[in-house]
Amino acid sequence: MLNDVLDGGDNESAHEQSLKAGWIMRLRSSGVLDHEVLKALEAVPRRKFLTNAQQQFLYEDRAFPIDCGQMGTAPSLIGQIATFLQLDRTHNMLEIGTGSGYQTAVLSWIGGQILSIERFRRLSELAKDRIQACRITNVDIVHSDGLSLTSYDDENGDSFDRILLNGSVERVPSFLFDLLSDDGRLIAPVRDAEGQDHLMQYDRIGARIEETKLSPVWFVPLMDGVAKKL
16 A cells, blocks of 8 residues: 655745755765655655754754664665665565654655564654654554564465664574565664674575675664563
């Protein structure tokens, strides 16, 4: 089920439109070149995903702290990840780590159905409210443990064309590769022995998983389990 029309630009002033245009140009300069990805970044109203104190930085390419000690992802990195994913409307996607929901919203503009898993109840509830406010209908946010098989119903035999981890891991859990469909792709930040995160791409080619190192990044570590207090 596809997104309805987002309401980000309905009441934008000429000044606001100019600021957004400049922001999009800066994202292009930073290496986000895919046309569909840029359209998604332009269409999703980012201000709905920022606190009141952060509104003044709306058109800056920076990550922001969010609730529960987590960090949102900078728009340019979201754009790069979306480009690496090569999403289209036919793709069924699993996202582990919903965060603020902003990246989820951007990806929903490009892809098909998205299941997003968030271990913090507060983040999942806030993200649901924001996604609904944007009138996005192809996202399902679930409060659960994204790094455990208990999050999934094996009886359904579900598989995903795309899987994205929004937090660094020392090693991608093997069961996630089992959930990857034929010709599927998984993107994850993986931390090496020196403590450096690298964005990694894993492609299923028949029974084989092909690994590609993309770029150095920094992410908050992805934790397992469901948060008990937040």
